[in-house]
Amino acid sequence: MSEWQAIILAIVEGLTEFLPVSSTGHMIIASALMGINELPITKIFAVNIQFGAILSVVVLYWKRFINSFAFYQKLLLAFIPAAVIGFLLNDVIDAMLGSVLITAVMLVAGGVVLLFVDKWFAHAQENNITYKNALVIGFFQCIAMIPGVSRSAASIIGGLTQGVNRKAAAEFSFFLAVPTMLAAAGYKLVKDLLKLEISDIVTLDLVKIRNSFDVITGDDLRLLLIGNVVAFIVAMIAIRFFINFLTKYGFKMFGYYRIALGIALLALLAMGVDLRV
Template identity: 80%
Template structure:
């Protein structure tokens, strides 16, 4: 992977991670078009640059993260469903993540849902997330374990289904992304990149841990650093744009976009293009 390819992937990640359009579908297209979808570093890179995107939320909303302990209790409550289901069904989720067909189909179906969300929840007016709302949003977020659904879309719709307005639901979705993405990305890096078992960490097998880091090359570290920096700044811009756009115009445009993207993926697969997650 070259530096410019790393920058393009990081831009795609930053633009799509917090929008309800599925970053997975975009990463599939971007890496496949650049011919790097089968490189071992690509999957590692795509997981790692999520840390830059996560940091953008913390920086943009740093005041919210310095609020009362109540804020963190709600985040923990919302995070628990994904943590439990993700751990219990890890193998099933990994198998689904390998399917580009599932990703494409869910992009289309999710797009159709977004066309009607504003109408369905037009009476959602609450600007504060309660504990009950937080738990419901956490349950909705679990739907995004199916590739192509979009974690952002699932959690925002979950909030609106509880009567929370679009802006408040979107912001809580961003906040919830911090523990959720941090846990998922860290787990993936440990198991996929370092090829460690959780038992190795629990036992603190220092020999295995040291040996696992030998797979990381100096040039890989440079790409990961560049990717995280780019993803950080692009995600900050994307979040600011999304909140403004969502408040004024709603979800419909994102729905049409998802449908078009899903159709493109299905068309590429029908033409025999080798697409891999």
């Protein structure tokens, strides 16, 4: 992977991670078009540049993160379903992530849902997220373990079903991304890049931990640094754009976009293009 390819993937990640359009689908297309979808570093890179995107949320909403203990209680409550289900179904989820067909189908299906979300939840006007709301949003987020669903879309719709308005639901989705993506990216970093098992860390197997850092090359670190910086900057811009756009226009345009992208993926698959990542 070259530096410019790393920058392009980081831009795609930053633009799509917090929008209801599925960053997975976009990363698959981008890596396939650049011919790097089969490189071992690509999957690791795609997961770990999420650290930059996570940091953008913390920087933009830093006041909320020092607001109150209740804020963290709600985030923890919303995070628990994904943590438990993700741990129990890790192998199943990994298998689904390898299916571009599932991603494409869910892009289209999710796009159809977004066409009607504004109408279905026009009554949602609540600003406050209660503990019950947080838990329900957490369960909705688990649907995004199916590739192509979009974590952002699932969690925002979860908030809307609880009567929370679009802006508040979107912002809570951003906040919930911090523990969720941090856990997922951290786990992938340990497992795929450092070649460690969680048991090695829990038991403090210092030999394995020390040796694991020998598998990281200077090029790996340089590309990850570049990717995280670019993803951080682009994600900050994307978040601001999304909140303003969502408040004014709703979800319909994102729905049309998802449907078009899903159909494009299905067409590429039908033509025999290798989109594995």
